[in-house]
Amino acid sequence: MKTSLKLEELAMLMLGVFLFYQLELSWWWFVALFFAPDIGMLGYVLNEKIGAITYNLLHHKFVAITIYFFGILITSEIIQMLGIVFFSHSCFDRILGYGLKLKKGFKFTHLGEIGN
Template structure:
């Protein structure tokens, strides 16, 4: 299995775990994962300025660091049932964010390189993408 394939499978697992966590821990809020899905792609607005700024903006949002930090906030602020609003909001946001990043990477949209939107750490995207091996 190639490294690219392994990273895409790993990202699919992250997306599935995020959905399972949202449904298990926040059953009345699972829909936020779908409703907020495109919200994270607003980070692409940096491409209006330049490919380098666009890549920096996109990469700042499309990392697992922020969903991980929100998950820590959700855990630290959790109390006996029912969980407080801060814990629920942080947990739902963490699941939605991790789901988005996982799906993006599963589809081959990795972290961007300053050369252009279709240059990622997972290889090229779009029409010039190399066939998966």
């Protein structure tokens, strides 16, 4: 089952790459911003609850898809790109086993404990 979930995430990551390809933006944007959602980890400096909230906000696929469609609505390729990059990064993280964080600590995710 774990393999099928990783393949599903890989397919979604490829969808993100395809959607970015449809934009008229340089690929360096995708590469440069790919790890930008990880800035959400800075919330852990304050405490575990805030860290989980900030991390999850920048790694939640619904948020990324909403940003993307908002970009379509206002015809902004920059906003669309942000949604695509956030979505793609979230898929990449899920392939590696990093899921949405639970409030009890960074290593506890909706996919299970990191490292187990």
